Amino acid sequence: MNEEQKISMRELKFQEEMDSAFKGLSQILNNFSYDTQAKTFHKVLEKEHPTLQQNFWRMINSVIFLYAESECYRDARNEASAEYCKFLKDKIQEAQNEHLPHHAYFPTV
Numbered sequence: 001m002n003e004e005q006k007i008s009m010r011e012l013k014f015q016e017e018m019d020s021a022f023k024g025l026s027q028i029l030n031n032f033s034y035d036t037q038a039k040t041f042h043k044v045l046e047k048e049h050p051t052l053q054q055n056f057w058r059m060i061n062s063v064i065f066l067y068a069e070s071e072c073y074r075d076a077r078n079e080a081s082a083e084y085c086k087f088l089k090d091k092i093q094e095a096q097n098e099h100l101p102h103h104a105y106f107p108t109v
Contacts, residue, residue, distance in 0.1 A: 064088050 001009075028037070045053060068085035 061092070064092075 032038075045056060048056070064085045067082060068089040070082075074082050
């Protein structure tokens with residue numbers, strides 16, 4: 001197996017892992033209560049290693065930017081989310097100009 005095939009296999013494995021993880025997350029979100037489960041999620045996240053916490057927020061930041069720029073199908077159920085991501089992206093970019101070295105600066109120490 002050449003290097004290109006190895007990379008393709010790793011990418012495929014990663015995609016499968018992401019699909020599986022998102023299916024689990026989808027089940028949680030489908031029954032999500034913001035009053036209790038958001039607090040539980042927050043408590044679980046706080047218990048994780050600081051690098052994993054940082055990676056989580058790095059991923060969230062990237063998803064916000066991608067969703068704000070996405071041309072995916074939207075209707076009344078997700079239009080507010082798209083608009084909010086655009087708002088957050090603009091605010092993050094404003095902060096970038098004032099304080100941050102770049103929009104997605106989440107250092108791993």
